[in-house]
Amino acid sequence: MNTRTPRLRFAPSPTGYLHVGNLRTAVANYLFAARHGGELMLRMDDTDLARSRPEYEAAIQEDLHWLGIPWAQFARQSERMDRYEAAAERLKASGHLYPCFESEEELAAKRAMRLKRRLPPVYDRAMLALTPEQRAAAEANGKRPYWRFKLSGDTITWNDLVFGERRVKLPSVSDPVLIRADGTPLYTFTSVVDDLEFGVTHIIRGEDHVTNTGIQIDLMAALGGKPGDIAFAHLPLLTDAEGGKLSKRFDSLSVRSLRKDGLEPDAIIAYLARLGSADDMAPLTRAELADSFDLGRMSHSAAIFDPRQLLAINRHLLHRLSFAEVASRLPPEATEGFWLAVRGNLDLLSEARDWWRIVTGDIVPPAQPEEAEFLRMAAEHLPAEPWDAATAGAWTKALGAAAGRRGKALFHPLRLALTGEESGPDLRDLLPLIGRDRALRRLTG
Numbered sequence: 001m002n003t004r005t006p007r008l009r010f011a012p013s014p015t016g017y018l019h020v021g022n023l024r025t026a027v028a029n030y031l032f033a034a035r036h037g038g039e040l041m042l043r044m045d046d047t048d049l050a051r052s053r054p055e056y057e058a059a060i061q062e063d064l065h066w067l068g069i070p071w072a073q074f075a076r077q078s079e080r081m082d083r084y085e086a087a088a089e090r091l092k093a094s095g096h097l098y099p100c101f102e103s104e105e106e107l108a109a110k111r112a113m114r115l116k117r118r119l120p121p122v123y124d125r126a127m128l129a130l131t132p133e134q135r136a137a138a139e140a141n142g143k144r145p146y147w148r149f150k151l152s153g154d155t156i157t158w159n160d161l162v163f164g165e166r167r168v169k170l171p172s173v174s175d176p177v178l179i180r181a182d183g184t185p186l187y188t189f190t191s192v193v194d195d196l197e198f199g200v201t202h203i204i205r206g207e208d209h210v211t212n213t214g215i216q217i218d219l220m221a222a223l224g225g226k227p228g229d230i231a232f233a234h235l236p237l238l239t240d241a242e243g244g245k246l247s248k249r250f251d252s253l254s255v256r257s258l259r260k261d262g263l264e265p266d267a268i269i270a271y272l273a274r275l276g277s278a279d280d281m282a283p284l285t286r287a288e289l290a291d292s293f294d295l296g297r298m299s300h301s302a303a304i305f306d307p308r309q310l311l312a313i314n315r316h317l318l319h320r321l322s323f324a325e326v327a328s329r330l331p332p333e334a335t336e337g338f339w340l341a342v343r344g345n346l347d348l349l350s351e352a353r354d355w356w357r358i359v360t361g362d363i364v365p366p367a368q369p370e371e372a373e374f375l376r377m378a379a380e381h382l383p384a385e386p387w388d389a390a391t392a393g394a395w396t397k398a399l400g401a402a403a404g405r406r407g408k409a410l411f412h413p414l415r416l417a418l419t420g421e422e423s424g425p426d427l428r429d430l431l432p433l434i435g436r437d438r439a440l441r442r443l444t445g
């Protein structure tokens, strides 16, 4: 049993905006840490200097702030190059790293040959046989080596917190390149150095990293890490409703666009926390989500990201927010009565503004020429103010009796004339907010 404080990390590459795919990983790390009294670190995997951008890093941090996902520690891989160099020297000294000179074309040709012979297209380790003379000759020709890690050849197994026992047979994996010819280290390597040095205890990431996990466990052992020091959990991938890859639509599914669409951070977190879990989706608070967060209840198959389900969570969440919780985001004059009247009808908070305009502003309701006589009668029957929650009931009862109408025939023309909308909050709540003058104007066109 691991008794250390759990240390987790969310490690995005700042090569684009945060999207629902990598945010789901962030949410799982955040809630796991919260549940187990652990700490979350934010690590920028920015060793790909050509694709990493400071503006993406800033955007990722801003999005996490907006979502209310805090981190206790921050690191940037591009500032830790000395650590990776030191670790690489250790691996070279222990014979785990070996220099290679084959070009992309040569490697592609070798792969093609192996496939033709029905062999798995793994690297043949030809460069392990490189003599010092051959290396010197290649370097004299202006070539710089890149460096591969010599995998142990074991079958790596681990007890995945989502999948249970998982294994990767290293003989069917090519020795990974850890250092490019220009000397820059690759993610496979830098991630392991950091996970060991920062004392990470749990790595939760996407299922696309399963083979990496096999490789990285082998690499950890070569760097002196003890097997089992780090627990792994892999989250099944997300697909769209048709089972297609979500990554094609990541632009429209960025945190930025969800924010622009007016979704609540809490709804996004609640949705992603239980997406693919056996636990029911619900608009729970952070504390409730953390208390019930259980990787063992995650399905082993891909989860479908359904924007309609996210919107449903958003709707449920709005329905239970108090006036105090939203007041700062409502029009300044909006009252608690207004909020309580409309909140049950909102998909998005921004719609509250529309209702505020409907009850307090000028609207032009659609013409209902066939209802002119009825609406005139309705205006005549409007009671005197003050109005309260009983007014609409008394008014429509008297009007219904006078006009010989009930149900939809009675209410629909009134609603349309008073609000310009086919549906919405109860007239009982709306009428006192609209007030007699405005109601009279709208009924008499």
Ligand code: GLU
Pocket (backbone or CB within 6 Å): 011, 012, 013, 045, 187, 191, 204, 205, 209
């Ligand atoms: N930068 C990697 C990614 O975004 C991190 C993977 C990991 O968690 O190790 O895929």
